[in-house]
Amino acid sequence: MRHRPVKARTPRSHWVLMGAMTLALASMLLLGGILDHQVGGEGTGGPHRPLGAVGVPPEMAAGGPVVDTRSGSQRSLSAQPGKVALTFDDGPDPRWTPEVLAVLARHHVPATFFLIGAHVAQYPGLVHDEVRAGDEVGVHTFTHADLATEPAWRRDLEFSQTQSAIAGAAGVSTPLLRPPYSSEPDALDRLDWAALQDAGKHGYLVVLTDRDSEDWRRDGVQKIVDNAVAPVVESSAAAAAPPTAAAGTAPSAKPGTAPSAKAGTSLSAAAGTLPTAAADTVPSPAAGTPPPGFVLMLHDGGGDRSQTVAALDRLIPALQARGYTFATVSAAVGAPSPMVPAGTGARWKGEALIGAVEVSGFVVHWLGWAVLAAGVVAGARILILLVAARRHKKRRAAPWGPPVRRPVSVIVPAYNEEAGIRATVESLSASRHPIEIIVVDDGSTDRTAAVVEELIARRRLGLPPLRLIRKPNGGKPSALNAGAAAARGDLLVMMDGDTVFEPETIAWLVQPFADPSVGAVSGNAKVGNRQGILGRWQHIEYVVGFNLERRMYDLAGCMPTVPGAVGAFRREALTRVGGVSDDTLAEDTDLTMAVIRDGWRAVYEERAVAWTEAPTSLRQFWRQRYRWCYGTLQAMWKHRSSVLRGGAEGRLGRRGLTYMFLFQVLMPLLAPVVDVLAVYGLVFDNAARVGAVWLAFLAVQALMAFYAFRLDGERATALWTLPLQQVVYRQLMYLVVIHSLVTAVVGTRLRWQRMQRYGSLGTPAAGQQHV
Template sequence: MRYLLPSLILVALLAMLMLRGYVHSEILADHRVRPPAATDQVPDRILDGGPVIDARAATPAKSLDIPDRRLVLTFDDGPDPEWTPKVLDKLKEYDAHGVFFVTGTMASRYPALVKRMVDEGHEVGLHTFNHPDLSYQSSSRIDWELSQNQLALAGAAGIRTSLFRPPYSSFADAMDNKSWPVARYLGSLGYITVLDTIDSEDWKRPGAAAIVERATPKGDRGSIVLMHDSGGDRSQTVAALDRYLPQMRAKGFTFTNLTEALGAPSAHTRVTGPELWKGTAWVGAVTLSDNLTDALVVGLSVIGVLVLVRFGLMLVLSFAHARKVRRRDFRWGEEITEPVTVLVPAYNERECITNTVRSLMDSDHPIEIVVIDDGSTDGTADIVDALRLPNVRVVRQENQGKPAALNNGIAHARHDIVVMMDGDTVFERSTVRELVQPFGDPRVGAVAGNAKVGNRDRLIGSWQHIEYVMGFNLDRRMYDVLRCMPTIPGAVGAFRRRALERVGGMSEDTLAEDTDITMAMHRDGWHVVYAERARAWTEAPESVRQLWSQRYRWSYGTMQAIWKHRRALVERGPSGRFGRVGLPLVSLFMVLAPLLAPLIDVFLLYGLVFGPTQKTIVAWFGVLLVQAVCAAYAFRLDRERMRHLISLPLQQILYRQLMYVVLLQSWITALTGGRLRWQKLRRTGVVEAPGAVPAPRGRDADAHAGVGSGAGSRTGADADRRPVA
């Protein structure tokens, strides 16, 4: 059930985009135009007759002429949002009526214009849905074109019509053996085929004067005049009407609807019941899809700007950070040599705890180790006790959650600097030393280390490796320079004990206690910095389900932390600075941008299906290239092998969608006031510090620890804790 609502939202979004593509795209259109064919099968009375063909009755089809001094102005291919209103304005100004042959695609998109045509007394006819040459189409395709066109009319104006003009049609004498069967078939369906007597050729844009000249009939002859209100720039058509209407009226001509000119009943029939409901629903769905797509385009523009701004900041500021910390004369202050306390919160860490503790024992900085066993049921504490290592203490407590375990560890710490790590993480020999050196600056209250993915050989691990190096560590360099570091990673971080006490220690208010405490540090005026050489190796989730659980908690916890510290936006001093710099950046880059990022891939699919395909592909690869450049730079800074970047394109296609759904679910949980519980992730204990001597496994590990076998484990940040609101 937890996937249902996000999935429904995604399906609805996809359906709206497909509807939009269906209505707007040329993919369903057939622009073939059949060359003239023989005419021996067309009756002479049709070839020599008038521009209106009525083949509805069982009797032979007949053609009809327009009476003298009557002009029927017809406009094809609309309605158009720019030109149709101007054409209607001119007709209204000169009290003239005409016939608008609308396409289903345009009528669906601009229903208000169709309604205005009907309300102002004009007639409306069908011009198919996608404007194909019907002589190429099967009867089923013709039926579809007509029914969709009528559906749009029903939704737009509550009518159906009996008038039809075939696309690419001409005069009656142009009817041939290919188009005549179509006219007869249309007649059998109840339609009158309307051709033209005069072609103004306004589609050629010859100028207003030329259009007026070509649209003027000879003598007093009644005519059907062909013009267009869509399909391109129709400014010349509008200008021509301003001359043509008064000139023809001065010559004694009357501008009228087709049925009025023929003395026939109106071509319009009001629709009711299911037919009206379906039409209304159709037009409403098209309007919604258009509005939604417009919003998505705006969103895509926003995310494009955000991506470029973020990557630009990351590259420039990361370069500045790297130059600063790698200068030979750079120092945080006096070298930190005094001992520090390392806190290891542990819950059911049987598979990992030995590697974790032994990696700390190899540290080149003096430390004491406090393992806080948070009510483990797998003998984690017994394993640590059985190791009998110096300077290692085990503090046992009932299961109360990671924040409570850390606070308990702080209370037992003997030193002024406290290092925190997860129970499934291993440190390199120099990690603690590198991590605590920034405390040589008395303004520094906390330090973020460099968390690395140890199990990167599998696909999901490789994707997370890219994310950690690029998305986390490159970000931290940027945030370090801007002095608004959002998160001290639970896997590797250090705090000044006095700073922790001033902000009240680790809080249980959110599911992201690491982000919460970091924001609290900023608001209290402490500097939070990044120590890139303080590397810690952690085991990332190896299944999509576990990754979902972890990132769902991270996303929701980050949103909780942002909301908790929202008052920083209006406060003064250090808190206000963080609120007006840090919170907006975190909100944009960690909450908003990931929510909109999949639009890049959504529009890739849309463009591949509905076009423009080439521009879409170029744009998508352009974004990928920018990301690849940033990723390569981040890997260079971290001295990582570039081979893992091979999976970057696949990561962007699949991993980004997963993160989007996770964040969407987090938003839903937050907006509905839901509660999220800690979720346990299974670990294998395969991660060791580079160059470390492998710890015993299986029975050897049990013998070494002096206890029986146990179950899997998890990262300390992902323990199965008590519920947190």
């Protein structure tokens, strides 16, 4: 690995895979949202009576319940005398449809089921059972949409998707359609009529109703039976006499209505010539005239249908006692069944739709549980961090042991650090602890070495010794190893060339070495250039994320990273692990894990403050975090065997690596799911509830941030950007993690990507705040 500037070239396969995954997730959630939140049997559609019945042909409004507008025709058909067509809407339902089918089978009665396509896709076996039992099926749209108010493209989609689902479930195609929210023909208005005409253009025969059982009201079993079974009246001689109208015409059973289709004609026949009796009364069977046929509307889905099932078991015998026989809609009007076998292509398309619905349901269900689990884990993490931070604060109030005053070697690896190296060296020169400064120029192509040489030439008496080592470019690990080899001290402080120390930083940083078990010490890195919104976001992340976690890691004995910006190592520990390795791009994490696995402790000293220059552009930020994340994944994989070991290794593996895997890998992977599900909830669910949950989460984050800022002695003015950070910065971070994981899966070798330096940091005084 070299410190050469590398033009960022992201392999196209990364973005293709990420885009495909995102599209697949969005599609499944969209389908799940439509199925779960836009499908219902008792919505708020039609009728549209304020518009009036203007535009509806009178003969259609007063005609039979079967409306045929195909091929430009306008005619209606009625059930034959003595025939009842039981129709059920809003199914199939996994609970109520099997009970309805059981009642029908017990009485040997067929029926016609008008199916919601989404439910068909969810429960295809029930549709297959209906067709196998000899029942008829029809379309009730895919989502129970009010066709009268939907645009033409939506109607077409509702029809086609429902047909596909039926073809995939039962292998048949049907031209029967019942629009949601429809009732008797005389309830049609001009919007309904326009929708019926459009359905006719799509080849559909619309089935309305003569009687509505109103079982959707759930007024009780007896009320449903009363609505379905009309009272018996004695027929007069006139009612029993044959019609006297001229051939080809017939008086309507309802005053002022147009004649309906002739009983017994096929669906393609012309309007009939026989009269039909009124549907609200039934003549006595003793009169010798068959009772008037009718289409009865019931429901097997869309809510609790227990009353419907109970009423069905009573009304069938009641109607049979009145002389009625039961038939499907097509048989009731005297036509052959219009259902035909679906083509192979239609069946495949339907099976694909059913498969997609099954996958969507599975994904949405388990994602919901995963998000719930993630929320619980995230809440537990916040609680653990806060408790650990408080305990760590109290523990670190006690001294580590006798003061450590022996000289320290400070190693500064530098590659093209001309902009900031002067401030770095000058800040070290102000240190109140005895040190030597070693700048290792790793083959810089700018004036980094020249700047250091100028500082050496002007070195005054009393300042710490300053040495420059020049070497060919070999990468940061080799530069650190070169500096360690040249260092005189047994305590080595390592820092970046874009970082400045406070005068007391090194003194605080080396005090933990009073404990002979300590092999590495992490300092408190802070963002120095925090003027812009990106700088403030990184400032919040450093204080709330990195430093709170380091306190917890310290207490748990599993510190995974001593940051390259401000860290110290015992020479003995560094030598025993073979120096700084170049196996990963996160050399600081790799080195820290190796030191812990060798039996040393790594601790956190919050008073050892260092100011670092953070990226100032999104491009630079992305490249830095991409390298960090990819390198961390490499280090975790390299040291994965520590999970199965005992002692310090086991603490690192089972505590540190497990925590990192949960919150640096899994949680970022779930983060986009959480955001997508939040949008999903806003669109398909209770927006107020989703908003309240998000605000509660933000409030918890804000409280944790305030506490972390207080612990670090920081002003909380930057926290005004916290809400925006949750909807922008957090998404950038999880995209970085996803990108890094995809890079690892694809097998791409990521090279070192250096950040552009601007030299925005000055030499701080003790306790100075960089704002």
